[in-house]
Amino acid sequence: MSEGSGRRPPESYEAAEERLEEIIARLDSGEAGLRETLELCREGRDLVEYCASELDEVGAGLRELRLDELAARLQESQAGASAADEPPA
Amino acid sequence: MEENTARPASGTAPTSPDPKLPGPFAVGRYARKLQEELRKRARVRLIGEVAGMRRSRTQAYFELRDEEGAVPCAIWLNELDPLALPDGAFRDGAQLVVAGGPDYYRGGGQASPSFCFRATHIRPAGEGDLLARLAALRRQLHGEGLFELQKQLYRPRLPHTIGVVTAEGGAARRDLVAGLQRRGWRGTLVWAFTPVQDRHAAPAITGALQDLAALPRTDVIVVARGGGSLADLWAFCDETLCRTTALLRVPVISAVGHESDSTLIDDVAAVACSTPTHAAEAAVPLDCVAARGALPTQSRRLEAAVRAAVGGRSRRLAVLARGPSRALARQRRELNQSARELRAAGERGVRERGAKQERIASLVLERARARGRLAVTRAKATNAQALETVDRGAGQLIERRRRALSRIAVALRAHDPERTLERGYALVEDKTGEPITRADAAREARSLGVRFADGTVAARVEEDR
Numbered sequence: 156m157s158e159g160s161g162r163r164p165p166e167s168y169e170a171a172e173e174r175l176e177e178i179i180a181r182l183d184s185g186e187a188g189l190r191e192t193l194e195l196c197r198e199g200r201d202l203v204e205y206c207a208s209e210l211d212e213v214g215a216g217l218r219e220l221r222l223d224e225l226a227a228r229l230q231e232s233q234a235g236a237s238a239a240d241e242p243p244a
Numbered sequence: 245m246e247e248n249t250a251r252p253a254s255g256t257a258p259t260s261p262d263p264k265l266p267g268p269f270a271v272g273r274y275a276r277k278l279q280e281e282l283r284k285r286a287r288v289r290l291i292g293e294v295a296g297m298r299r300s301r302t303q304a305y306f307e308l309r310d311e312e313g314a315v316p317c318a319i320w321l322n323e324l325d326p327l328a329l330p331d332g333a334f335r336d337g338a339q340l341v342v343a344g345g346p347d348y349y350r351g352g353g354q355a356s357p358s359f360c361f362r363a364t365h366i367r368p369a370g371e372g373d374l375l376a377r378l379a380a381l382r383r384q385l386h387g388e389g390l391f392e393l394q395k396q397l398y399r400p401r402l403p404h405t406i407g408v409v410t411a412e413g414g415a416a417r418r419d420l421v422a423g424l425q426r427r428g429w430r431g432t433l434v435w436a437f438t439p440v441q442d443r444h445a446a447p448a449i450t451g452a453l454q455d456l457a458a459l460p461r462t463d464v465i466v467v468a469r470g471g472g473s474l475a476d477l478w479a480f481c482d483e484t485l486c487r488t489t490a491l492l493r494v495p496v497i498s499a500v501g502h503e504s505d506s507t508l509i510d511d512v513a514a515v516a517c518s519t520p521t522h523a524a525e526a527a528v529p530l531d532c533v534a535a536r537g538a539l540p541t542q543s544r545r546l547e548a549a550v551r552a553a554v555g556g557r558s559r560r561l562a563v564l565a566r567g568p569s570r571a572l573a574r575q576r577r578e579l580n581q582s583a584r585e586l587r588a589a590g591e592r593g594v595r596e597r598g599a600k601q602e603r604i605a606s607l608v609l610e611r612a613r614a615r616g617r618l619a620v621t622r623a624k625a626t627n628a629q630a631l632e633t634v635d636r637g638a639g640q641l642i643e644r645r646r647r648a649l650s651r652i653a654v655a656l657r658a659h660d661p662e663r664t665l666e667r668g669y670a671l672v673e674d675k676t677g678e679p680i681t682r683a684d685a686a687r688e689a690r691s692l693g694v695r696f697a698d699g700t701v702a703a704r705v706e707e708d709r
Contacts, residue, residue, distance in 0.1 A: 167400050167401075167402075168400065168401055168402035168530065169400065169401040169402070169530075172401070172530075172535075175542060178546075179542065179545050179546070179549070182545070182546070182549035182553070183545075183549070185552075187553070189553055189554070189557055192549060192550065192553035192554075193550065193553075195549075196546050196547075196549060196550045199542070199546040200543070200546060203539055203542055203543050203546070206535070206539060207536075207539055209402055210402070210532055210535060210536050210539075212404060212431070213402060213403075213404060213429050213430055213431035213532060214428065214429075214430050214532060214536070215430060216430050217421070217424070217425065217430040217431070217433065218430075218431070218432040218433065219432075219433045219435060220432065220433065220434045220435065221434070221435050221436075221437070222407070222434055222435060222436035222437075222452060222455055222456060222459075223436075223437075225434065225459070226455060
């Protein structure tokens with residue numbers, strides 16, 4: 156994960172969280188070199204940002220959908236799509 | 245059943261010979277024989293769910309079914325009524341234990357023949373009956389490894405979309421939402437409302453699970469239902485439902501019944517919870533409220549780590565930067581010390597060498613003296629001998645000289661003026677005692693001394709010149 160700007164975004168919140176814990180533990184150990192410390196902190200800041208955005212996404216407001224309505228909508232859109240595919244008479 | 249649906253060999257061709265079988269018998273007689281044979285079969289008890297119940301004036305008809313098959317049943321009302329079953333016990337969806345045996349109705353002029361299980365006794369299925377069936381099914385599914393599949397699935401700590409299968413009007417729905425909100429989770433909920441009790445429940449729940457799992461963003465599915473008797477919860481022990489659940493690729497959290505209730509879906513699900521509130525916590529393991537609170541702390545720790553790392557290093561760097569001069573000073577001190585020691589050692593060395601040389605010199609001197617003394621001694625001895633020789637020689641010489649001297653003295657005395665004076669001669673001297681031997685000198689001197697043997701008399705020259 157120490158590739159600098161080439162770092163991939165975390166796969167999930169818990170991956171980010173786990174990595175963040177790792178980073179903090181590593182930093183707390185005082186064993187990291189200066190360059191590594193700066194790299195870890197940069198990565199840590201990105202992870203904190205990612206976690207915050209994830210939390211924001213499930214914090215905006217409860218959205219309730221009904222499976223039957225979703226299914227009906229899906230069928231409609233499929234029907235619409237297949238109708239559009241048909242050549243005009 | 246396969247046996248019933250197996251197609252008979254086509255024997256329509258007129259030329260086809262009869263198979264080698266007994267008969268042909270009159271069908272009515274055969275029907276009676278069939279009836280007799282079936283009635284001879286052992287009387288048993290069956291357990292299953294009631295479906296399609298209807299009543300005629302004399303009998304009640306229903307099917308008793310489970311997931312593997314069904315048997316048409318009939319009971320005479322005059323046998324049913326004395327059983328005094330509680331209200332609702334004998335209805336579609338109810339689990340019943342039915343005692344009786346197979347029977348065959350031969351039909352009549354207008355009535356069609358039919359097979360049925362002739363029930364003579366009916367009672368609602370008790371916990372014991374259901375538990376026995378449940379245990380058998382549990383053993384079977386467990387043996388097939390279906391309990392483990394869901395538990396191996398990845399469950400996100402922070403799901404975005406949660407599917408929920410529950411009854412639309414149930415308390416489970418409200419409890420689940422409340423639990424999620426307490427967690428601080430306000431993502432997307434997709435509700436799949438289904439019946440949760442009776443024989444329609446299991447297929448509906450199975451379908452809902454499959455549909456929810458097919459949605460692209462479903463992270464986890466919760467199946468929730470309030471408490472009830474095992475018979476009420478029986479849909480959640482349905483074999484098809486449980487097999488479907490086990491094979492889903494989305495983790496399922498079951499919250500069916502209360503703590504003491506144990507349905508088969510609890511065994512196959514990824515997580516089994518006792519209440520919808522617990523299910524909410526299992527569906528969103530992350531306490532979003534706490535996590536939001538922790539983020540600034542984590543940020544601060546990161547910043548503190550940077551400060552500590554940079555600050556600590558710069559302090560160390562400063563110490564290191566002072567290092568060379570300090571080292572130099574130390575070296576200088578050490579050098580001075582060494583020099584002092586060296587000097588002291590040198591002086592000591594010189595002293596020691598001096599002392600040593602002195603010792604050597606004194607030794608040499610001593611030896612030289614000793615040699616000298618020896619030489620002196622020897623020389624003295626030699627000298628003594630020489631002196632002796634010399635002395636001896638000298639004595640002789642002295643004696644000879646003394647004799648010569650005597651002779652000279654005698655001769656000398658003969659020439660001594662004193663002796664001449666004794667004989668009456670006088671010596672004229674000037675004031676300084678020099679003899680005046682000539683008259684001129686005496687006249688010139690004017691004052692003269694006339695020395696006799698016994699003394700000198702002053703004289704004056706009277707003669708003028």
